[in-house]
Structure formats: C-alpha cells, structure tokens
Amino acid sequence: MILVLIGYMASGKSTLGRILANKLNYDFIDLDDYIEEKEQVSVSDIFKSKGEIYFRKKETLYLKELLDDKTKLVLSLGGGTPCYSNNMDALKNTSKAKSVYLKASIPTLVARLKNEKSKRPLIAHIETDELLTEFIGKHLFERTQFYSLSDVTITTDNKKEEDIIEELVLQLF
Ligand SMILES: Nc1ncnc2c1ncn2[C@@H]1O[C@H](COP(=O)(O)OP(=O)(O)OP(=O)(O)O)[C@@H](O)[C@H]1O
Numbered sequence: 304m305i306l307v308l309i310g311y312m313a314s315g316k317s318t319l320g321r322i323l324a325n326k327l328n329y330d331f332i333d334l335d336d337y338i339e340e341k342e343q344v345s346v347s348d349i350f351k352s353k354g355e356i357y358f359r360k361k362e363t364l365y366l367k368e369l370l371d372d373k374t375k376l377v378l379s380l381g382g383g384t385p386c387y388s389n390n391m392d393a394l395k396n397t398s399k400a401k402s403v404y405l406k407a408s409i410p411t412l413v414a415r416l417k418n419e420k421s422k423r424p425l426i427a428h429i430e431t432d433e434l435l436t437e438f439i440g441k442h443l444f445e446r447t448q449f450y451s452l453s454d455v456t457i458t459t460d461n462k463k464e465e466d467i468i469e470e471l472v473l474q475l476f
C-alpha cells in the first residue's frame with residue numbers, strides 16, 4: 304500500500320506524512336525532497352535554472368518511479384503534482400495507492416504561507432498579504448478539481464495534527 308498525501312502548499316502534507324508513516328511503520332518520502340536528492344539541486348533552483356515545465360516532467364517521472372517500486376510507503380506530493388500531466392490518473396489507476404486530500408481554507412493557508420514564501424517559487428515574489436490571499440484563492444480554485452479526485456478528503460482547519468492523523472487512519476482502514 305502507498306498512502307499519498309495531496310493538498311495545497313502548506314496544507315500539512317510533509318508534517319502529517321512523517322507522523323503517519325511513523326505510526327504505521329511505513330517508509331516516508333516527500334516527493335519534493337526526493338526530486339532534490341535525485342537531481343542534486345533544490346526545487347527553487349530547478350525552477351530558476353530549468354523552468355517549471357522541466358520541473359513538472361521530473362515530478363511525473365519520479366512519481367511513477369515511486370508508484371512502481373515502493374510499498375508500505377507514505378508519499379507526500381508537491382502542491383502541484385496532482386494538477387499536471389496525467390499524475391492523478393496514474394494514482395487512480397493503481398490499486399496499490401490510496402490518496403488523501405488534506406483540505407485547508409484560504410485564511411489557514413495564508414497564515415501559514417505568509418512567513419514561508421521564500422522556499423516556494425510560485426509565491427516567493429508576492430509582496431503583500433492581500434495579494435497572497437488573492438493568488439491563493441484563484442490558484443486553489445483551479446486546483447480543487449484535481450485534489451477532489453482523491454479517495455479520501457480530510458478538512459484540517461483548526462485541528463491538531465494527532466487528531467487529523469486519527470481521522471485519517473479511521474477513513475483509510
Ligand atoms: N494541523 C496543523 N496545525 C497547525 N499547523 C500545521 C498543521 N499542519 C501543518 N502545520 C504547519 O504548517 C506549515 C506547513 O506544513 P507542511 O510543510 O507540512 O506543508 P506542505 O503541505 O508539505 O507544504 P509544501 O507543499 O509547500 O511542501 C508548517 O509550519 C507546519 O508546522
């Protein structure tokens with residue numbers, strides 16, 4: 304089984320993925336970290352030097368590699384992974400994978416992202432909280448159609464990490 308965590312930037316994929324893997328005694332991989340390790344360069348630098356399209360090709364390549372090769376894995380995707388190529392089809396077409404959408408509201412995401420923009424190339428240039436709110440609102444609206452294809456959706460606003468994990472395990476097994 305591969306449990307795949309999906310959601311917008313700062314929805315908690317990496318944080319919750321680590322906790323979930325530990326609880327289940329599964330391996331944990333964060334797709335952004337995996338890409339950085341394989342390419343020996345940071346995601347931000349890939350965006351800068353090679354561009355987003357190059358990044359998206361690598362993201363799809365490594366997602367498929369992991370889906371083929373791994374089992375007993377919690378895999379946290381990048382925020383955009385479900386929205387490009389046929390990545391969501393690849394997830395839905397393997398009985399090995401179960402996907403979970405970690406749903407967070409715009410205010411929650413803005414509060415988390417406003418002080419953590421620099422490592423996230425798509426929002427690093429946005430100067431004010433108002434502009435960040437507007438950007439996330441539109442971006443999340445475009446992306447929700449892909450995120451919502453997940454097998455399970457968990458709302459995460461104002462919930463403690465351990466409570467989200469408990470809910471998630473109940474829904475998955
Ligand atoms: N349930 C929660 N309650 C409060 N804070 C949380 C919760 N889940 C995550 N956070 C905090 O939100 C921030 C973003 O979380 P995290 O890095 O796990 O998101 P992500 O989905 O992996 O983001 P990205 O797509 O950019 O990698 C972190 O500072 C984390 O501690």
Ligand SMILES: O=C(O)C1=C[C@@H](O)[C@@H](O)[C@H](O)C1
Pocket residue numbers: 311312335346380381382383384422423424425
């Ligand atoms: O939301 C996105 O499109 C991204 C999120 C990050 O996880 C990284 O994968 C990258 O910064 C792109």
Ligand SMILES: [Mg+2]
Pocket residue numbers: 316317318333335379
């Ligand atoms: Mg992450």
